[in-house]
Amino acid sequence: MTEATYPAELIRSAPKAELHVHLEGSVGAETLLALAEDHGVQPPARDVEGIRDWYSFRDFPDFLERYFFVCRLLKRREDFQRVAYDYLLTAHHQGAVHVEFHISSSYHTQEVGLDWSVVLEGAVAGCEQAEQACGISSLLIPDLSPHLGAASAQATMDAVLAQLHPRVVALGMGGPSDRWWDEDFESAFDRARAAGLRTVCHAGEHGPAKEIRHAIENFGAERIQHGIAAIDAPDVLGLLLAKKIPCDVCPASNFALKAVDDLASHPLPRMVEAGLTITLGSDDPPLFHTDLLNEYRIAWEYGQLREAALFDFAKNSITESFATPEAKERWLTS
Numbered sequence: 495m496t497e498a499t500y501p502a503e504l505i506r507s508a509p510k511a512e513l514h515v516h517l518e519g520s521v522g523a524e525t526l527l528a529l530a531e532d533h534g535v536q537p538p539a540r541d542v543e544g545i546r547d548w549y550s551f552r553d554f555p556d557f558l559e560r561y562f563f564v565c566r567l568l569k570r571r572e573d574f575q576r577v578a579y580d581y582l583l584t585a586h587h588q589g590a591v592h593v594e595f596h597i598s599s600s601y602h603t604q605e606v607g608l609d610w611s612v613v614l615e616g617a618v619a620g621c622e623q624a625e626q627a628c629g630i631s632s633l634l635i636p637d638l639s640p641h642l643g644a645a646s647a648q649a650t651m652d653a654v655l656a657q658l659h660p661r662v663v664a665l666g667m668g669g670p671s672d673r674w675w676d677e678d679f680e681s682a683f684d685r686a687r688a689a690g691l692r693t694v695c696h697a698g699e700h701g702p703a704k705e706i707r708h709a710i711e712n713f714g715a716e717r718i719q720h721g722i723a724a725i726d727a728p729d730v731l732g733l734l735l736a737k738k739i740p741c742d743v744c745p746a747s748n749f750a751l752k753a754v755d756d757l758a759s760h761p762l763p764r765m766v767e768a769g770l771t772i773t774l775g776s777d778d779p780p781l782f783h784t785d786l787l788n789e790y791r792i793a794w795e796y797g798q799l800r801e802a803a804l805f806d807f808a809k810n811s812i813t814e815s816f817a818t819p820e821a822k823e824r825w826l827t828s
């Protein structure tokens with residue numbers, strides 16, 4: 495049997511959206527160096543190659559240290575504009591027609607004390623600039639940080655809800671912490687829905703499948719970021735299927751952060767087999783030495799998924815996005 499060739503150009507040109515990428519985690523080496531210089535901060539390495547090496551880590555704490563180093567370089571409106579614009583142009587060249595950025599709103603407003611308007615106006619300006627440059631569509635998903643606790647989540651919501659913008663489409667939440675189980679995060683999601691926002695949540699990445707159930711039943715999550723633990727829990731799998739809730743899966747991230755032992759054993763093919771609706775995302779692409787197209791290639795190469803499955807991922811990413819029905823229809827028929 496002849497080994498099929500990866501249909502790189504077909505996948506690149508297929509209209510697709512990216513629903514799981516973090517604005518702060520999208521900062522490439524060149525931009526990191528430029529931001530460090532702007533802010534008079536000693537960069538962790540002197541050149542692009544050095545930064546790329548530094549974007550490697552042993553474990554999750556090591557990853558967070560790098561992630562938050564980048565976060566600390568985002569201080570001004572123009573910083574947020576720059577990183578949003580840079581990433582959207584990169585995504586456009588990979589065939590993305592639409593991106594939904596997760597933004598660590600709790601970190602910026604509660605840990606650093608930035609005014610949310612700085613973050614919001616900067617990100618929106620970057621989205622608008624990119625839309626004018628290449629037509630790419632984009633929306634924003636402020637993420638809560640559960641490890642800061644429920645009171646912090648409420649304070650973040652005060653800031654986010656005080657300045658809603660049409661590009662802010664949903665509320666999200668980062669990876670679970672122990673505080674999920676005995677503090678009230680539900681009311682933050684209730685407030686979001688009351689203000690007309692959609693809701694999504696990270697769950698079932700490193701942790702057990704019960705996180706996914708909690709995110710759906712307690713937070714009303716309409717999409718799950720990662721959700722890979724569902725494959726070992728028939729009841730949670732059944733819940734995702736019954737409610738037609740998609741999982742925004744990021745194989746390179748799961749491998750880099752050791753949520754899976756290796757790419758070949760990633761549950762993605764089994765999730766597809768089980769009938770789950772899957773979209774692919776790059777999560778924090780430079781940190782995981784990946785990009786959106788590489789996630790499709792991984793699905794092909796390691797997951798042994800064929801062309802039809804990859805096109806399904808692309809189509810799902812559009813249909814499951816929070817873009818308008820008119821925009822979805824336009825992309826699907828383009």
Ligand SMILES: [Zn+2]
Pocket residue numbers: 514516696719777
């Ligand atoms: Zn994520």
